[in-house]
Amino acid sequence: MNKTDFLYSLRMKLSQLPHDEVEKHISYYEEMIADRMEDGMTEYEAVASLEDVSVIAERILQDTPITTLMKTKVKPKNGWTTAAVIAAIIGSPIWIALLIALAVVVIAVVATLWGAAIAVIAVVAAIVLTGILLLIAPFFMIGSGLPVMLMCFAGGLGIIGIALLGFVGVKYLVKGIAALCRAIGRGVKSIFIRKEN
Amino acid sequence: MIDTQLKRGLLEISVLSVLNKGSSHGYQIIKDISPYIEISESTLYPILRRLESAGCLTVHSVEHNGRLRKIYDITPSGTERIGEFLDSWREVMRVYNYIEEGWNHEQN
Numbered sequence: 325m326n327k328t329d330f331l332y333s334l335r336m337k338l339s340q341l342p343h344d345e346v347e348k349h350i351s352y353y354e355e356m357i358a359d360r361m362e363d364g365m366t367e368y369e370a371v372a373s374l375e376d377v378s379v380i381a382e383r384i385l386q387d388t389p390i391t392t393l394m395k396t397k398v399k400p401k402n403g404w405t406t407a408a409v410i411a412a413i414i415g416s417p418i419w420i421a422l423l424i425a426l427a428v429v430v431i432a433v434v435a436t437l438w439g440a441a442i443a444v445i446a447v448v449a450a451i452v453l454t455g456i457l458l459l460i461a462p463f464f465m466i467g468s469g470l471p472v473m474l475m476c477f478a479g480g481l482g483i484i485g486i487a488l489l490g491f492v493g494v495k496y497l498v499k500g501i502a503a504l505c506r507a508i509g510r511g512v513k514s515i516f517i518r519k520e521n
Numbered sequence: 522m523i524d525t526q527l528k529r530g531l532l533e534i535s536v537l538s539v540l541n542k543g544s545s546h547g548y549q550i551i552k553d554i555s556p557y558i559e560i561s562e563s564t565l566y567p568i569l570r571r572l573e574s575a576g577c578l579t580v581h582s583v584e585h586n587g588r589l590r591k592i593y594d595i596t597p598s599g600t601e602r603i604g605e606f607l608d609s610w611r612e613v614m615r616v617y618n619y620i621e622e623g624w625n626h627e628q629n
Contacts, residue, residue, distance in 0.1 A: 353562065
């Protein structure tokens with residue numbers, strides 16, 4: 325692929341972004357290709373050394389704020405003509421409801437995931453507290469005899485040990501949920517990314 | 522494999538570190554950083570924009586071989602950010618050395 329084809333393809337794939345934004349990206353890649361050619365590469369080698377144009381476009385669109393993507397996604401191809409405005413108003417009971425439903429579903433899923441994480445943290449914290457209580461308890465039950473006191477103390481140590489292992493699990497759980505939430509965010513964004521060939 | 526968030530932070534500081542040695546342009550920044558950490562054009566661009574909007578660098582265009590080339594310069598705020606990074610990593614390195622010592626002791 326030569327420079328012109330590469331830049332044309334990138335421009336097409338970014339067509340849903342505002343014009344000045346597209347131009348900034350184009351001039352950046354134009355400069356990158358020119359610098360590589362100045363470094364001794366041929367035009368084809370310079371283009372080939374860059375990532376695939378689809379990968380570049382996808383990354384740019386994923387980095388674009390969702391509000392910008394939404395604005396351009398809903399913008400009619402011929403701009404906001406009177407007919408387009410009327411159609412948008414007539415269709416508003418449907419698209420506004422769909423948009424709200426989507427937002428509510430996303431918020432509910434994210435809240436459920438973090439709710440589950442908080443519940444697990446609370447369970448582990450409760451286990452730690454039980455362990456601590458079992459460690460302190462023997463001092464208040466001197467009359468029960470040494471074997472019972474030792475059993476209680478050992479039980480406390482064991483429970484705290486289990487809880488510490490639980491915290492390792494919690495760490496991975498929180499990391500996993502954070503990654504899942506990021507993936508959901510990317511998924512929601514991709515709904516508003518227009519697919520160009 | 523470096524964690525994504527950590528890598529993003531390291532890349533930002535690496536870019537600032539290149540600029541701390543002097544003004545530079547996009548391709549040169551990639552060439553300077555690449556031997557140490559993987560970076561591509563599509564990764565660099567959002568980093569440059571983030572650092573610019575955070576006031577850590579400034580950008581201006583200069584004429585070069587009949588075309589315009591964007592030149593990036595570090596700001597005092599960018600230099601400060603490198604200092605903050607080094608301070609916090611000194612602590613991390615202390616813990617790292619402690620862990621490594623324990624590991625080596627176990628191996629011997």
